[in-house]
Amino acid sequence: MSVENAPVVDVDEAAIPVEKKMYYRFESNDKKEFRVSELAIQQSETLNRLVEAMGYTSEDVENKPAIAIENIDGKTLKLVFQWCEHHKGEAIPVDDGSVPKIVEIPEFDAKLMDIDNGLLFKLIWAADYLNIVQLLNVSCKKVANMAQGKTPAQLRRVYLLPSDEEDEAAKRAAQEAQDPRAREVEEEFEERKRQGGNSFF
Amino acid sequence: MPQNEITSDDTTEKPLKIQELTVNVNKKSNSIHLKGSGRVLKFQSSTRKLDPIVKCAMEDGHVERLRMKIEKPNRVLKNGLFKVLLDEADRIDRLHNWDTVVFETNWIDLPEKLKRECIDRMSFKTRMRLGMTSKTEKLIIDSHQAKFDFVKIDENSRSCDETSIELSFRLRSPRQEFFSKFQNSSEFIEKGLSLLIFLLKIGSIRILDLEIGDELMDQLIGRIKNLKLRFKKYMNFVSTDSRGAQFIMENCEEGVLEVLCDPKDCEEKDLETFMELPAVYKANRVVLWHVQHPFAALKLLEKWIQIDSEYNTIFDFEAVTQTTVDAIALKFGDRIELQNEDRAVWIRMDSPQKLIRITYAPFYDTIFRCTVVDSVRPALHDYPAEESSSSSSAESERSAKYDSKDDLDFSFASDSTKWPKFSRIR
Numbered sequence: 339m340s341v342e343n344a345p346v347v348d349v350d351e352a353a354i355p356v357e358k359k360m361y362y363r364f365e366s367n368d369k370k371e372f373r374v375s376e377l378a379i380q381q382s383e384t385l386n387r388l389v390e391a392m393g394y395t396s397e398d399v400e401n402k403p404a405i406a407i408e409n410i411d412g413k414t415l416k417l418v419f420q421w422c423e424h425h426k427g428e429a430i431p432v433d434d435g436s437v438p439k440i441v442e443i444p445e446f447d448a449k450l451m452d453i454d455n456g457l458l459f460k461l462i463w464a465a466d467y468l469n470i471v472q473l474l475n476v477s478c479k480k481v482a483n484m485a486q487g488k489t490p491a492q493l494r495r496v497y498l499l500p501s502d503e504e505d506e507a508a509k510r511a512a513q514e515a516q517d518p519r520a521r522e523v524e525e526e527f528e529e530r531k532r533q534g535g536n537s538f539f
Numbered sequence: 540m541p542q543n544e545i546t547s548d549d550t551t552e553k554p555l556k557i558q559e560l561t562v563n564v565n566k567k568s569n570s571i572h573l574k575g576s577g578r579v580l581k582f583q584s585s586t587r588k589l590d591p592i593v594k595c596a597m598e599d600g601h602v603e604r605l606r607m608k609i610e611k612p613n614r615v616l617k618n619g620l621f622k623v624l625l626d627e628a629d630r631i632d633r634l635h636n637w638d639t640v641v642f643e644t645n646w647i648d649l650p651e652k653l654k655r656e657c658i659d660r661m662s663f664k665t666r667m668r669l670g671m672t673s674k675t676e677k678l679i680i681d682s683h684q685a686k687f688d689f690v691k692i693d694e695n696s697r698s699c700d701e702t703s704i705e706l707s708f709r710l711r712s713p714r715q716e717f718f719s720k721f722q723n724s725s726e727f728i729e730k731g732l733s734l735l736i737f738l739l740k741i742g743s744i745r746i747l748d749l750e751i752g753d754e755l756m757d758q759l760i761g762r763i764k765n766l767k768l769r770f771k772k773y774m775n776f777v778s779t780d781s782r783g784a785q786f787i788m789e790n791c792e793e794g795v796l797e798v799l800c801d802p803k804d805c806e807e808k809d810l811e812t813f814m815e816l817p818a819v820y821k822a823n824r825v826v827l828w829h830v831q832h833p834f835a836a837l838k839l840l841e842k843w844i845q846i847d848s849e850y851n852t853i854f855d856f857e858a859v860t861q862t863t864v865d866a867i868a869l870k871f872g873d874r875i876e877l878q879n880e881d882r883a884v885w886i887r888m889d890s891p892q893k894l895i896r897i898t899y900a901p902f903y904d905t906i907f908r909c910t911v912v913d914s915v916r917p918a919l920h921d922y923p924a925e926e927s928s929s930s931s932s933a934e935s936e937r938s939a940k941y942d943s944k945d946d947l948d949f950s951f952a953s954d955s956t957k958w959p960k961f962s963r964i965r
Contacts, residue, residue, distance in 0.1 A: 441660060459644040462653055474656065481646075482660035490671040497646035499672045 363404035370412030378422035383469035414460040441479040686711035691748040744770040756783035772797040779803035788818040803829035814838040827856040833863040854909040
């Protein structure tokens with residue numbers, strides 16, 4: 339039968355059941371609220387498990403308070419959820435160590451991560467905490483790229499690394515700042531050790 | 540300049556009465572707000588210049604409340620402020636102030652696990668440079684395992700018309716290859732040996748190819764005494780004394796798949812000791828060139844029988860044909876299950892399902908191939924085509940597991956279609 343001769347069937351579109359998308363509500367530690375689709379949440383193993391365990395219905399999602407993510411601030415969480423929404427439905431890479439880690443940063447991700455260092459490192463923390471494998475991949479790659487071709491001195495500036503001298507000074511300062519009572523106890527302990535005592539008590 | 544602002548040069552100000560000291564160290568504001576005094580201390584971009592100002596303000600002033608927001612990590616400043624805080628403990632609610640401290644997240648704030656994730660994606664040179672920034676980073680880089688497709692040192696490399704020593708390696712991820720050439724062994728010892736040792740220290744290496752003579756090998760051994768090496772395949776055809784190979788095989792982690800070397804100048808006892816090393820007899824494939832003492836080399840087959848080696852475990856060695864055949868007869872006389880008058884011997888293992896098949900070519904000096912095979916399959920050798928197909932599937936399985944296409948070609952020995960037919964001699 340040709341295409342032209344095929345019978346035409348009228349379809350009542352309203353009669354087709356449309357699966358309603360569920361949007362979960364999350365709250366950052368600075369009380370900013372985000373609505374995230376169910377599919378986007380699947381990118382995060384931690385959040386996916388959490389919402390599965392909660393077993394919320396569509397009504398629950400609307401009526402119950404937003405799920406609090408206490409370790410992450412609003413600015414970072416916004417980036418995380420933007421990333422998840424853009425990459426929703428994509429396969430989550432499995433790292434079993436057998437395949438070399440060749441990471442290409444897609445254009446969207448590159449734009450998303452065009453942020454200051456502080457926020458980028460927070461994004462890495464968040465990606466790790468929420469177990470978003472691919473976001474961790476690209477954000478770590480971005481940090482690695484920042485170091486590409488830099489001398490040790492330039493690296494110190496890029497990553498704000500203290501030099502050994504600064505580290506030493508910090509240690510000394512920390513020792514000096516030690517609680518005087520703890521210092522007294524320590525000194526007494528050292529004194530007793532010098533005197534050959536076996537026990538402190 | 541506005542009247543309520545002072546620069547860092549004004550640190551010799553008179554004692555201040557401060558109700559609240561807000562330290563807000565970031566790129567935009569660069570300021571210290573002294574509440575109560577109505578003053579804002581402006582400092583220059585270098586955070587180091589901040590320390591004396593704060594110290595001065597904290598020591599001379601009466602601080603009732605301290606709020607700190609330090610976006611740039613500055614431990615000296617942080618610790619200095621805490622010291623003052625502790626000294627002023629009577630008048631300051633320590634816990635309250637502790638809560639108000641917010642630090643910027645940066646590289647040094649990342650946990651080691653995340654640092655390593657980033658390092659995994661850095662090029663080799665970047666890793667090395669990062670290790671040079673501070674002791675902390677060096678500790679991480681020195682203990683961060685890296686996967687290498689190969690690490691090769693070749694004593695007989697060429698540089699124009701002269702021989703040179705070439706050190707090359709390929710990082711697996713990101714995939715990068717490096718070459719360094721050294722004019723002679725003294726230059727290599729001076730400039731390249733420490734890099735090689737570093738690679739051996741951090742590397743999980745697929746192919747470790749040490750094509751160096753006994754002299755350099757001794758130098759290397761002297762420097763890696765307490766190192767546990769990680770590799771899948773070991774090659775060295777230049778050093779003909781077994782000491783180097785023995786040391787390497789004694790000091791490697793389990794799971795070596797292939798061992799290829801040349802024990803030409805090796806004493807019989809040393810060769811026997813070498814064959815008895817677990818890393819050697821547990822390897823899937825062992826290849827030895829110029830075996831002067833076949834009786835000692837056959838010790839490997841005894842070990843195979845002891846540990847019941849897996850099917851398709853292979854031992855190839857080059858030796859004088861007649862001496863070796865005699866040695867096989869002498870060593871395994873009571874175990875010879877099947878014998879083919881035309882260069883093939885089957886040795887019974889303790890497991891009834893397994894045999895060791897030994898094949899060799901009709902020359903004075905030839906390569907012997909010993910393989911652990913299924914005891915049922917020798918009968919199939921009457922039908923070369925069938926054997927060939929079943930053998931090829933097993934071989935392809937092996938090669939899929941561990942690609943060794945760059946190895947020596949022993950195809951003539953394994954080509955069953957060229958084998959003459961045999962008869963059972965029970």
